[in-house]
Amino acid sequence: xxxxxxxxxxxxxxxxxxxxxxxxxxxxxxxxxxxxxxxxxxxxxxxxxxxxxxxxxxxxxxxxxxxxxxxxxxxxxxxxxxxxxxxxxxxxxxxxxxxxxxxxxxxxxxxxxxxxxxxxxxxxxxxxxxxxxxxxxxxxxxxxxxxxxxxxxxxxxxxxxxxxxxxxxxxxxxxxxxxxxxxxxxxxxxxxxxxxxxxxxxxxxxxxxxxxxxxxxxxxxxxxxxxxxxxxxxxxxxxxxxxxxxxxxxxxxxxxxxxxxxxxxxxxxxxxxxxxxxxxxxxxxxxxxxxxxxxxxxxxxxxxxxxxxxxxxxxxxxxxxxxxxxxxxxxxxxxxxxxxxxxxxxxxxxxxxxxxxxxxxxxxxxxxxxxxxxxxxxxxxxxxxx
Amino acid sequence: xxxxxxxxxxxxxxxxxxxxxxxxxxxxxxxxxxxxxxxxxxxxxxxxxxxxxxxxxxxxxxxxxxxxxxxxxxxxxxxxxxxxxxxxxxxxxxxxxxxxxxxxxxxxxxxxxxxxxxxxxxxxxxxxxxxxxxxxxxxxxxxxxxxxxxxxxxxxxxxxxxxxxxxxxxxxxxxxxxxxxxxxxxxxxxxxxxxxxxxxxxxxxxxxxxxxxxxxxxxxxxxxxxxxxxxxxxxxxxxxxxxxxxxxxxxxxxxxxxxxxxxxxxxxxxxxxxxxxxxxxxxxxxxxxxxxxxxxxxxxxxxxxxxxxxxxxxxxxxxxxxxxxxxxxxxxxxxxxxxxx
Numbered sequence: 163x164x165x166x167x168x169x170x171x172x173x174x175x176x177x178x179x180x181x182x183x184x185x186x187x188x189x190x191x192x193x194x195x196x197x198x199x200x201x202x203x204x205x206x207x208x209x210x211x212x213x214x215x216x217x218x219x220x221x222x223x224x225x226x227x228x229x230x231x232x233x234x235x236x237x238x239x240x241x242x243x244x245x246x247x248x249x250x251x252x253x254x255x256x257x258x259x260x261x262x263x264x265x266x267x268x269x270x271x272x273x274x275x276x277x278x279x280x281x282x283x284x285x286x287x288x289x290x291x292x293x294x295x296x297x298x299x300x301x302x303x304x305x306x307x308x309x310x311x312x313x314x315x316x317x318x319x320x321x322x323x324x325x326x327x328x329x330x331x332x333x334x335x336x337x338x339x340x341x342x343x344x345x346x347x348x349x350x351x352x353x354x355x356x357x358x359x360x361x362x363x364x365x366x367x368x369x370x371x372x373x374x375x376x377x378x379x380x381x382x383x384x385x386x387x388x389x390x391x392x393x394x395x396x397x398x399x400x401x402x403x404x405x406x407x408x409x410x411x412x413x414x415x416x417x418x419x420x421x422x423x424x425x426x427x428x429x430x431x432x433x434x435x436x437x438x439x440x441x442x443x444x445x446x447x448x449x450x451x452x453x454x455x456x457x458x459x460x461x462x463x464x465x466x467x468x469x470x471x472x473x474x475x476x477x478x479x480x481x482x483x484x485x486x487x488x489x490x491x492x493x494x495x496x497x498x499x500x501x502x503x504x505x506x507x508x509x510x511x512x513x514x515x516x517x518x519x520x521x522x523x524x525x526x527x528x529x530x531x532x533x534x535x536x537x538x539x540x541x542x543x544x545x546x547x548x
Numbered sequence: 549x550x551x552x553x554x555x556x557x558x559x560x561x562x563x564x565x566x567x568x569x570x571x572x573x574x575x576x577x578x579x580x581x582x583x584x585x586x587x588x589x590x591x592x593x594x595x596x597x598x599x600x601x602x603x604x605x606x607x608x609x610x611x612x613x614x615x616x617x618x619x620x621x622x623x624x625x626x627x628x629x630x631x632x633x634x635x636x637x638x639x640x641x642x643x644x645x646x647x648x649x650x651x652x653x654x655x656x657x658x659x660x661x662x663x664x665x666x667x668x669x670x671x672x673x674x675x676x677x678x679x680x681x682x683x684x685x686x687x688x689x690x691x692x693x694x695x696x697x698x699x700x701x702x703x704x705x706x707x708x709x710x711x712x713x714x715x716x717x718x719x720x721x722x723x724x725x726x727x728x729x730x731x732x733x734x735x736x737x738x739x740x741x742x743x744x745x746x747x748x749x750x751x752x753x754x755x756x757x758x759x760x761x762x763x764x765x766x767x768x769x770x771x772x773x774x775x776x777x778x779x780x781x782x783x784x785x786x787x788x789x790x791x792x793x794x795x796x797x798x799x800x801x802x803x804x805x806x807x808x809x810x811x812x813x814x815x816x817x818x819x820x821x822x823x824x825x826x827x828x829x830x831x832x833x834x835x836x837x838x839x840x841x842x843x844x845x846x847x848x849x850x851x852x853x854x855x856x857x858x859x860x861x862x863x864x865x866x867x868x869x870x871x872x873x874x875x876x877x878x879x880x881x882x883x884x885x886x887x888x889x
Contacts, residue, residue, distance in 0.1 A: 164797070165793075165794050165797045165798075165815070166797075239811060239812060407812060410810075410811075410812045413809070413810065414810040417809070417810065432883070435876060438875070438876055438879035438880075438883070439872050439875040439876055439879065441879055441882065441883065442826075442875040442876070442878040442879040442882060443826070443875055445809055445812075445814070445823070445878070445882050446791075446823045446826060446827050446878075448812045449791060449794075449812065449814060449820075449823060450787040450788075450790070450791055450827060452812055453787060453790035453791060453794065454783065454786065454787050454790065457786070457790060471786075473783075474782065474783030474786060474787075475783070477779075477780065477783060478783050478784070478787060531776065533779075534775065534776040534779035534780070535772075535775070535776075535779075537779040537782060537783070538775035538776065538778065538779040541779075541782055542751075542755050542775075542778055542779065542782070543755070543759075544755070544758070544759070544769045544770065544775050544778070545767065545769065545770045547770055547771065547772040547775055548772070
């Protein structure tokens, strides 16, 4: 195994690092936490004009999965708003894989400008992990589709021009064979967005679809074949589009704090042995998270399908992140509870923020339990347990 | 892995499966050493594989981690890691004896500092004919008859205290500490690989067991609680292997690596070797703990192999340092450019 990146990848990473240095301002970061919208269209546009956005679409152009990983990893490490971008670029990748000429012209081209976003409409109030049971209905009436239902966790819906919507089109067949995917313009009448505030700063949404009428050209993939389109999305994502190094920016904030904050015995926190042990352990966790992700990218770059490997990286990175932030929050004592803007907040409130944010990372994008099922069945060869 | 490394893996996997394994480990108690298997291994030339090509070796650290993982997967009671690492030091100082190269004499490393002329709990102390130790800034070579008697211990290892007297000073000052540090980092990397082998086998043994063992009319491996406890392990095992491989890669490179903690870019050998030992160690504790537990009462009985893996995981992961202490050493490396005391 070669841990040396290719020259092309190293150049690409330098370009990304330089872009971040020049474009990611503290205003962008504080704005994302104030608004709860982890998406910044002017930042995305700047990425596009730098020529970096085409490289962010999985399976598109001449960027391989390792470079895709590098782009999102650098954004993640820098604490940039990339959640909206990751989803949008994923949808761009799906369109590239199965979209029609119309989808390419009407959506993909626009997504590559950085001015537009997409959101995902998979989960429903009653169906999350069990996504094949969704009930949002799309009915063919004449040459149009009428959609009725409700979606949950449609994060970025309020920023988006299209929603990738998973619908029920056939109830007579096994559940996963009766779903169809659409790219519905958010401006279509009958769509309502309700914000769902969360315990962390980020905002998500519930979206309601009341007799939403769309032409057949907005269908993505074959009728009743939405499950395959979802499979493509999973294959493209491969765990390389961010989310596996969340404790890197956290550690940076913790170090700044520990170097300037006295501990009980008046010496700085950075000299406290338990603190030092935990910093070392966090550094190990960050390396392992990086290596597990890079492995998934390597496998993808050589034509493989790192589904199980992506699950391993996801469980590891998210659960360890939650553990690590728990350590530092406890070590910070009362000041570890203080939020952004509060006087004396440990690490200027980042510890409180990360402690609020961490729990959702083990839930969204496939819960730890769903990923464990995946590993148990597909890697360990144990019988299906549900 | 390149084609040569695939070949190394195949050869050593077969060797350790055929010549060692849990039976050899059991039969080697209480000494913790299988002389017959060591003689067979010596016939293959393995004890000399780590030295330079002209001396008959040529294996890189990246090659050696493959051997070490295969040895660990069969909990081979053989001092191959110590021997290879120590031989490399002896060769650098032009002190490599033919009997060490061939494995007729066993060489080992005193991994902890010597105190008051005594090296305590030396991993190969019971069997090593040649020991290299660091005493302050002097590198010592002890050529002495081993006691061939181990201190009774958790991991059935050939541990013994050794008195360091009449030892030759073979290097001094900066040369001594640099040689020793390099050897210790290689040792950490290879022991970590051995621990990855222990983890890998513990997962395999346990998965087989839970498919076979029935309760309530079903294999216990069909219960989700058991599945999920096991599903955590392969990612940890693979993560440990990746980290160990990265450490070996850094150790094989000629140029010095970097430590950039806040950017999570680390290519420094000593740092990665230390990380490997902590992570591979704790991963092996976790995997053997779950493994033993899912065997139920049988896991606790001597008859089942999982307890052998369980005890060796604990022994190898802390024979150098407590993991907390190793983390503090690691923190010193990571934070050396950051204004600490």
